[in-house]
Amino acid sequence: MLTLGPEDILLDCRAKSWQTALDAAATALTEGGLTAPEYREGLHAREAQSSTYLGNAIAIPHGTPESRRHVRHTGVRVLQFPEGVAWHDGQRVHVLVAIAAQNDEHLDILRALTHVLDRDGVAQALASAESRKEVAKLLSRQAPAPRLDKQTLCLKFPAQSAKELTLAGAARLYQGGCVNTAFMSAIAERAPVYLGGGYWLSSHAGPELAPALALATPADTRLEEQGHPVQAVFCLAGQADYHLPLLERIAALVESVPGETLANADTTRVLSLLAGETAATATRRVRVLNPHGLHARPAKQLVQIAREQPVAINVRLEEGSPSSVSAASLTKVIGLGARRGQWLVLSAAGAGAEAALDALAGAIEGGLGEKVSPFESGFKPAAPVPADIKAYPPLAENEAHSGIAASPGLAIAPIFVMRAPRFDYPEDAADSEQELGRLQDAITQGQAQLAALVRGAGGEVADILSMHEEMLDDPELYRAAEEAIREGRSAEAGWWEAIDTAAHAQEMLADRLLAERAADLRDVGRRVLSVLCNIELPEPPAHPYILVTEDIGPSDVARLDTAKVKGLLTERGGATAHSAILARALGIPAVVGAGRAVMALDIESTLILDGERGRIIPSPSEERLARARQTLRALEEREANAWSRRFERAETRDGHPVEVAANLGNTLHAADAVERGAEGVGLLRTEFLFMAHSSAPNLATQTNEYRQALEALAGRPLVARTLDVGGDKPLPYWPVPQEDNPFLGLRGIRLALTEPGVLETQLRALLLAGAPREDGLACPLRIMLPMVKDVAEFRAVKAIFDRLMVEIPADERATDVQLGVMIEIPSSALLAPSLAAEVDFFSIGTNDLTQYTLAIDRGHPVLSAQADGLHPAVLRLIQMTVEAAHAQGKWIGVCGELASDAVAIPVLVGLGVDELSVSARQVPLVKARLREFDLADARESARRALAQSTGDAVRDALEAN
Incomplete structure (x- = not known):
């Protein structure tokens, strides 16, 4: 709800034009500490897109998504113009509600203002108000909405x-x-x-x-x-x-x-x-598909189309109050608060009603000027409740048990089993006041728990826990729970409903960092829920431990205290799941998919976890422990030696060069990759930049980001993969239709070619970023296209690339530049000879190439263990691709997880791969692995691997040598 204090309101302002009024609003936001001065450009840019006039002499200027980086704190400043300002759309404005919002909070402010706009005489009252308190009262007072549903x-x-x-x-x-x-x-x-x-x-x-x-x-x-x-x-x-x-x-x-x-x-x-819909009334049901519902821009389109019709059209939400509002009233339509997925009922009567409803319904289905995708409810049937963990037979002590090798390394430590608590509580309660008291007490206890944890923590962990404290103090979260409780829900049900709704809203945000806040919200929610249900949440021990859990998400892995978590063991999961990839990046040994029985392990019992072989040994004997500790010391010495030699050239024992580069998900990490010994970046996932914005980043934003990475590399090559989204990883502002098989659908270069303007902007930004530095140092740039299935797709992009190379002056763009493709579809490997004749390089994405070749979803809970990149079918495709590239004098790399597999590295080198691109943390170890064999040894390893018939046989043959 919009709340205003006297300090937020400026009375008796004057402006000669709407432009100077915007400048005054920008100054007010900056002087209030809400924004940086650069936010002014965002206000003007947003106004250039469409008018922010709302109604009743009120405009709500706010910045563009690109300008959000200039927002320091979310807030508003209200400027009163008693004489009025002629707005650029012909309206007269007496009040500007200037908004500084770091994501989409301005939509909530806008919906709050629609209640103000329903009242007659507000415009005149705002213009003539003589005190800040009077303006605040006029803008903040909300009439209670009549309840009928x-x-x-x-x-x-x-x-x-x-x-x-x-x-x-x-x-x-x-x-x-x-x-x-x-x-x-x-x-x-x-x-x-x-x-x-x-x-x-x-x-x-x-x-x-x-x-x-x-x-x-x-x-x-x-x-x-x-x-x-x-x-x-x-x-x-x-x-x-x-x-x-x-x-x-x-x-x-x-x-x-x-x-x-x-x-x-x-x-x-x-x-x-x-709602007044009789037999003579024509009606239409239509679903809202817009990502943010009917906010100002789509609502304005709806109103304009409704006004063009020969009959009056009403609209209401199908669920909730049957109250219909005029579709010709912007404030009424916005006031509905229609969200994505909700059904609208349009109604009209008289001659031409059917055609009018068809026109408006079609416009709503088309997105009202926004790109939309069909609605997917997200409902999934609940998984069957597993049998009690105690029913599982314990794993035999001092014996090796197999899981999936997910992250290399050896860990020896006591285990901590993180078993998710099960909360049982009634959904409804009769005494809402008593339930609200229970909830407030539980929140207070949760805050006390977190405060104690913060005092005992340090660094990033303390920062995260402090953020959890702030979340528990969020008035909007409490208000949402309070509303549910007053409607008859129990304290537990009302609280979790508020948490789940807020978390889901966060997950929908384009900003990845904000979206990951959803996991924190649910953590906070469970803490309070545990107090309400009188259940103690398990807290990890103060000493180092191996974490055992059912499964773990990427954001959970990112928050692990690596000083204490020596290893990770999960019941479910696969080696190529994102959480496993992140565990490798953090250097945490991990075994995943080890089965339900691991959840029955005794807390504090010792475990040996071998992330290289995918094995665990519970409660080992003293003899086994001694051997494991000796192996661990040898590994630690190897890592220390690898780190000390990280800047040496990457080559085999007999001097055969194999470039070792880093895979990056963010340009900010380029300098860290260089510090770890990377000889370049072999894969920059540029989608991080697109996911961090609520609309496609513009040319300047992209150019600056890519230039950061190139400058940090100081003359080392950068392989930038063009936008690789769609299907399994969509962008909110670039929705695609729901697909039964997203991995086989509209993604990668296929999706990019449907919006060539977006692709051209990215190519232009990369070329501009690669311009020679002021000191004359060249910036080697390699642009890689994902999901290419044949040469026709490459040619379509090459035409755009060639035109840009002509259009952009040579001194303003990259000169050392290559255009290549990522080999991750079997067809591109099979057609490698035709591709190699035209591309500048290949880089093999073994994760996708493996899943497409073996028809195994790499995240499948049962089959993912069989998705092994060392399967001979995958190796034969790699061999074909290498031979085709070298026949045309082109270089070839591997940027998938196989490139850091210690067993696979000699095979890849033996097949002729020129570059290995791995997570930055793995760079020193991969260089060290290369120094352990000769080129002849590598070729023999490749020959032996190709002679096998299964993936397991390949690994057995290589490990036996």
Whole structure:
């Protein structure tokens, strides 16, 4: 809800034009500490896209998504212009509500303002207000919305009298938190009034009540009382004059719809009749597909189209209040607060109604000027509850048990089993005040727990826990829970509903860092839930340990305290899941997919975890422990030696060069890669930049980002993969249709070619970023295209690339530049000879190439262990690609996870691979591995691997040597 203080309001402002008014707003935001001065350009850029005039002499200027980096704190500044400002769309503005928002908070502010716009005379009152308090009151006061929805209906109730139906309706209002016991007593004491036509009404008003209307109909439509039919009974809660719209609804219904019709109707029909939709009314159902719902821009499009129609069109939300609003009113449409996935009901009557509804429904389905995708509810059937963990037989002590090798390394430590607590609680509760007290006490306890943890933590862990403390102090989170509790939910159900809703909203954000806040929200939610349910959350020990858990997500891995977590063991998961990839990047040994029995391991018992072989040994003997500790010391010495020699040239023992580069997901990490000995960047995933913005980053933004990486590399080559999204990893502002098989769908270069303008901007930005530095040092740039299936797709991009090379002056762009493709589809490997004749290089993405070749989803919980890049079928495709590249004098690299597999490295070198690109942390170890064999040894390893018939046979043959 929008709240204003005196310091937020500037009175008696003057401006000669809307441009100078915007400048004044920018200055106010900057002086208030909300934005940097550069935010001014964002305000003007946003206004250039479309007018931010809202209605009732109010405009709400705010920045573009690109300008959000200049926002220091979210907030507003209100500027009053008593003389008014002529806005560029012909409107006159007396108040600017200038918004500084770091994501999409301005949408909530906008929806709050729509309540202001419904009131007559607000424009004049704002213009003439003489105090800040008066302006704040005008903008902040919200009239309570009358309640009438599916939850306040009580249909086909087995009552014997109108009084019984009245009490049934009153009970619905009480359950919804609209009325109190005094209302119930008042209703019980008075008889309902007959309105005619089978309709009856009982009402009571009071300042403490929420305006609401319940409707009850009898199971027996033949019910009579005092000689009148009893077919529908209304129970009305009144407050001031806010319930008048409900009375108008009753009057219209009594006049136009026979009570018998209402009594025989189901819920959907009743809501439509309450909305004034009769047999003469044409209607259409249409779903909102816009990512942020009907906010200002799409709502404005809807209103413009509605105004062009020959008949008046009304619109309402299908779920919720049946109140229809005029589709020609911008403030009314925005006030609906329609979110993505909700259904709208459009209605109109008269000549041309059908065509008018078709036109408006088609526009809504088309996105109203925004790119949209079909709605996917996200509902998934609940997994069956597993048997009690104790029912699983314990793993034999001092014996090796197999899992999936996910991250190399050896760990020896006590285990900590993180078993997710199961919360059982009632969904509903009768005493909302008692439930609110319970919730407040639980939040206070949760805050105390976190404060104690912060005092005992340090560094990044303390920062995360402090952020959790702030989340528990979020008034919006508490308010959402309070609303649910007052509607009859229990403290537990109301709290978790608020947490889950907020977390889901975060997950939908384009900004990856903000989206990952969802995991933190749920962590916070579980902490409070555990207090409410009297369940103690497991806390990790203070000493080093191996974490055992069912599964773990990427954001969870990123937050692990690497000083304490010596290893990771999971029940589920695969070696190429993102969490496993991140574990490798962090250098945490990991075994995944080890089965349900690992969850029955005894806490604090010692475990040997071998991330290289995918093996664990619970409760090892002293003899095994001694051998493992000796191996661990040898590994630590090897790592130390590798680090000390990290800047040496990457080559085999006999001097054969193999470039070792780093895979990066962010340009900021380029300098770290160089520090770790990387001889370049073999894969820059540029999608990170697109995911960090709520709309496609512009040319300047991209150029600056790519230039950062090139400058940090100081003359080392950079391989930048063009935008690789779609299907399994969509962008919110570039939605694609739902696909049954997203890995086989519209992604990579296929998706980019559907929007060549976006692709051209990225290519241009890369070329501009690669221009020679001021000191004359060249910036070797390699541009790589993902998901190329044949030469036709490469040629389509090459045409754009060649044109840009001509258009951009040579001294303003990269001169040492190559255009290549990523080999990750079997067809591109099979057609490598035709591709090699035209591309400048190949880089093999073994993760996708493996899953496409073996038809195994690399994240599949059961089959992922079989998705081995050392399978001979995959190796043969790699061999074909290497031979085709070298036949044309082109270089070839490997940028998939296989490149850092110690067993696979000699095979890849033996096949002729020129470059290995791995996570930055793995660079020193891969260089060290290369120094352990000769080129002849590598070729023999490749020959032996190609002679096998299965992936397991390949590994057995190589490890036996």
